[in-house]
Amino acid sequence: MKNIVVAVSLFVVILLLSFFSIRYLNKTCNKFLSLSNKIQTSLQNGSYSKADLYLKSFEKDWYKHSSILSVFIHHMEVDDISLEVERLSQAIKYKEKKDAMESSHTLSFLIEHVSSLEEINLENIF
Incomplete structure (x- = not known):
């Protein structure tokens, strides 16, 4: 009976951690997508100073959250985004x-x- 209680408890803990990690990931990704869209809109309007302000905010938040995100996702994904942020900063800097x-x-x-x-779907599970 003790083994069943331990197994069920571990299962519940794993489910809760999964739920909170997916929730955190979705929340942060939505925040970054919003900032990225603001950067795109500013660039389309030719407002490089506004785009730079949004990018600075993006960079600040990204470097704050990237170490936590790398626990949940593959580090190459984090590296790719970091590289693209640096590339974007140079493109905005030189207009x-x-x-x-x-x-x-x-x-x-x-x-x-x-x-x-x-996302929780069959493709990502198997």
Whole structure:
């Protein structure tokens, strides 16, 4: 009987941790997608100073959350996003609209990809 209680308790703990990790991941990804969309909109309007402000906010939050996110997702995903943030910062700094738009779109794609990897569905389970 003791073994069953321990097994059920561990199962419940694992389920709760999974629930909270997915919730945290979705919350942070939505926050980053919102900032990325604001960066894209600013770039489309030609407002590099506004895009730079949004990017600084993105960078600050990203480097704060990336170490926690790397516990839940593959570190290559985190590295790819970090690399794209650096690429985007240089494109905005030198006011290269084409490169900045490409990087901001890639950044959004990578964040959406991370979020989709953690969805609970059969494809991700098997």
